[in-house]
Amino acid sequence: MNAAATRYWLMKNEPDEYAIDHALSAPDATIAWDGVRNYQARNFMRDDMQVGDGVLYWHSSCAEPGIYGIARIAGKLRPDASQFQPDSKYYDPKSQPEQPRWLTLDVQALRKIQPISVARLRQYPELQEMRVLQKGNRLSITPVDEAHWRFIMDLINAQG
DNA sequence: GCCAACGTTGGC
DNA sequence: GCCAACGTTGGC
Secondary structure (H helix, E strand, C coil): CCHHHCCEEEEEECHHHHCHHHHHHCHHHEEEECCCCCHHHHHHHHHHCCCCCEEEEEECCCCCCEEEEEEEEEEEEEECHHHHCCCCCCCCCCCECCECCCEEEEEEEEEEEEEEEHHHHCCCHHHCCCHHHCCCCCCCEEECCHHHHHHHHHHHHHHC
16 A cells, blocks of 8 residues: 555544544644554554644544544654653653654644444445454554545535 | 454563 | 464454
């Protein structure tokens, strides 16, 4: 896959940590997307994400997992400070400050939507190739095909 | 709360 | 550098 061409992403977050409401109420509706501790997800942030890329804001580990909002990549790739904080749940004792292992960047929430549950997404044949819907998928950041993005935007527009 | 699927770790 | 054991994710 040519990940460099990806302009759309899906980013999972537990609503307990960074719900879409929390993001929207932050200054500039922008939050640092920290706590990523998976190399594939980190590499997407480091190598492929560009400012302005579209983001489907996913809530996971909750009663109704699915898409809860729309956001955009707002930039500022930098070391994730929580990896050096021993009291953080994201502390990584093996990461060295001179060579940080984990990164964070800013994500700006644009709008909250009427949630689209994973169960509903599965009903559309057009979306069955979406990575987030594949069996065993655990990656918290996945690229989204433009066709899938457009289909979902149409769903959102149709429901007003 | 269960558990399948997956990533990481570490002994060899 | 293999691979079994372990820990985590996250939908169900």
